[in-house]
Amino acid sequence: EKGGYATFMEKEIHDQPHAVGDTLLGRTDSDGRLVLDDMSITEDQLKDVDRIIIVACGTAAYAGMVAKYAIEHWTRIPVEVSLAHEFRYSDPIASERTLVVSISQSGETMDTLMAVKHARELGALTLSICNTHGSTIPRESDAVLYTHAGPEIAVASTKAFLAQITACYVLGLYLAQLRGGTFADDAQSVMKELHEIPAKLEELLGRMDRVKEIARFMADTRSVLFLGRNVGYPVAMEGALKLKELAYIHAEGFAAGELKHGPIALIDAGQPVFIVVPGPGTPHELHKKVVSNIQEIRARGARTIVVAEDGDEDVVPFADEVIRVPATSPLLAPLLTVVPLQVFALHLSTAKGLDVDQPRNLAKSVTVE
Numbered sequence: 001e002k003g004g005y006a007t008f009m010e011k012e013i014h015d016q017p018h019a020v021g022d023t024l025l026g027r028t029d030s031d032g033r034l035v036l037d038d039m040s041i042t043e044d045q046l047k048d049v050d051r052i053i054i055v056a057c058g059t060a061a062y063a064g065m066v067a068k069y070a071i072e073h074w075t076r077i078p079v080e081v082s083l084a085h086e087f088r089y090s091d092p093i094a095s096e097r098t099l100v101v102s103i104s105q106s107g108e109t110m111d112t113l114m115a116v117k118h119a120r121e122l123g124a125l126t127l128s129i130c131n132t133h134g135s136t137i138p139r140e141s142d143a144v145l146y147t148h149a150g151p152e153i154a155v156a157s158t159k160a161f162l163a164q165i166t167a168c169y170v171l172g173l174y175l176a177q178l179r180g181g182t183f184a185d186d187a188q189s190v191m192k193e194l195h196e197i198p199a200k201l202e203e204l205l206g207r208m209d210r211v212k213e214i215a216r217f218m219a220d221t222r223s224v225l226f227l228g229r230n231v232g233y234p235v236a237m238e239g240a241l242k243l244k245e246l247a248y249i250h251a252e253g254f255a256a257g258e259l260k261h262g263p264i265a266l267i268d269a270g271q272p273v274f275i276v277v278p279g280p281g282t283p284h285e286l287h288k289k290v291v292s293n294i295q296e297i298r299a300r301g302a303r304t305i306v307v308a309e310d311g312d313e314d315v316v317p318f319a320d321e322v323i324r325v326p327a328t329s330p331l332l333a334p335l336l337t338v339v340p341l342q343v344f345a346l347h348l349s350t351a352k353g354l355d356v357d358q359p360r361n362l363a364k365s366v367t368v369e
């Protein structure tokens with residue numbers, strides 16, 4: 001059942017090309033229009049949506065944070081991401097023109113379920129992005145978009161995360177098409193690029209030997225920081241979460257732009273820092289800005305482990321290690337850049353002799369509030 005791998009987590013990391021590919025399957029009809037699953041929300045209602053709130057916990061919330069950048073860019077609908085337990089007890093504002101999108105692998109997370117129920121009480125439209133057919137959250141929602149990652153057994157989420165991002169992107173592109181904004185015509189070309197991700201993931205998974213080695217050398221490390229900007233920011237937080245869960249190491253993800261507002265004080269000689277670098281084609285010169293962040297922390301002695309696109313030579317002078325990922329458009333990059341971080345956490349946990357699939361104190365689905 002582990003498909004020849006030592007752990008479920010390792011298997012599930014290698015399932016990721018399929019998780020993305022299968023989640024995209026059957027989403028385009030013969031006219032190139034996108035299709036969703038069980039929809040009791042009408043197209044007219046969706047055309048009228050003036051706000052999206054994504055509710056989720058943990059890794060699923062990071063998928064939502066990634067999606068916010070893309071959905072806002074494509075649809076110009078304001079998107080908010082709320083941790084489900086914070087949403088539920090914060091007196092949130094929602095109306096019949098608010099689309100509350102819940103993201104949950106298990107479909108049983110109590111915090112997320114309570115948020116969805118509350119959203120319905122407020123009169124919002126609820127759409128569930130979920131990996132488990134027939135689970136509670138989709139049953140309590142007006143519409144469902146299933147991720148097809150297959151069963152995820154390891155407690156730490158990997159392939160479900162990629163499938164969640166993919167499903168959110170399908171939703172965003174669907175809304176863009178439906179509402180016919182300036183971006184509508186580009187939706188198909190983004191879909192085409194999304195379809196190229198599984199092959200890029202296969203290629204990337206074949207290049208993880210150096211990441212494994214780095215993890216093995218770092219078995220005694222006590223703290224690791226992760227930096228990213230834009231869609232790389234939630235990726236940094238996801239990298240940190242994986243490391244906390246699996247290797248019981250103190251880890252934190254930061255928005256790279258926030259560094260000089262405090263966290264840079266943490267940098268001293270030898271502090272390992274992963275930096276998720278946006279591709280050179282990223283708008284607003286973010287690539288250049290992150291390269292200068294790397295330079296700043298390197299100057300203060302950090303050990304810089306840089307996740308950068310193939311061909312990005314600008315990072316080389318400031319990197320102690322460069323982990324290469326295949327190039328893709330900026331908004332799709334998280335589907336690739338998170339993989340080395342997952343692999344790193346897996347192998348660091350293994351190097352410490354820990355139980356990768358069943359970390360201490362954690363359960364696969366959290367069915368209490």
Ligand code: F6R
Pocket residue numbers: 057058059060061103104105106107108109112155156157158241245364365366
């Ligand atoms: C992290 C992890 C958790 C879950 C969170 C939500 O590796 O597994 O953070 O992502 O508990 O779970 P679901 O998606 O089942 O609602």
